[in-house]
Every structure is written in structure tokens, then in C-alpha cells.
Amino acid sequence: MPGGKRSFTPEERLSLFQEAEREGYMETCRKYNLSPALLSKWKQRYLAKGAEGLKPAYKRVDPEVRALEEENERLKRIIARQALEIEVKSVLLKKKLLSNPRKSNADQTIF
Structure with missing residues (x-):
């Protein structure tokens, strides 16, 4: 057998x-x-x-449903990663602008 x-x-x-x-x-x-x-x-x-x-105690999950759920999770991770990158870039840009203000015309000297 x-x-x-x-x-x-x-x-x-x-x-x-x-x-x-x-x-x-x-x-x-x-x-x-x-x-x-x-x-x-x-x-x-x-x-x-x-x-x-x-009757069987477990439910069978349709493979197509499982594939869609996996794809959905993957896309959620991609969106989260992109949102984090955008947030970090905006924070860095703000810090750069605050630490390096534009010089006014009176401060500039021409030689």
C-alpha cells in the first residue's frame, strides 16, 4: 500500500x-x-x-484567493516603503532649507 x-x-x-x-x-x-x-x-x-x-475540520483556501492575498500584501509593503521614502526625503529637504537659508542681497559682496 x-x-x-x-x-x-x-x-x-x-x-x-x-x-x-x-x-x-x-x-x-x-x-x-x-x-x-x-x-x-x-x-x-x-x-x-x-x-x-x-466533515473535515479545515477549510480549503482557493489557490487563486491565496495568490491574490499574497499579491495584496506585497503591494502594501511597496506602498509603505515608498511612503517612508517620501517622508524621509521631505524631512531632509526641510532640514537642508532651514540650515542653509538664502543670503540676502545686502550680505553678498561683489569683488
């Missing part, structure tokens, strides 16, 4: 859980190569929430 992660639909989980109730947990675990802890987790979810508890 290939060593990959298997996924079960909620219907398959329910049928495996019911088979384990009828034929015994260890026998079902051996037959389908499942962990007893997995069947016990399914049982707890089924008893707590019914068939709704056997």
Missing part, C-alpha cells in the same frame, strides 16, 4: 464508524489499516455533532 495521506468523505467515515460498532474496533482498524485513535476521534465527533462532525 502506498504511504500517502488518505482522506475519507464524511459518508465513508460514518460507514467505517458503523462497521466498527458492528464488527469491533480492532478488527475494522486492521481491515482498513486505520489507527484506533482515529476511529475514536471520529466517534467522539459523531456523538457530539452528529454526521456534521464527520
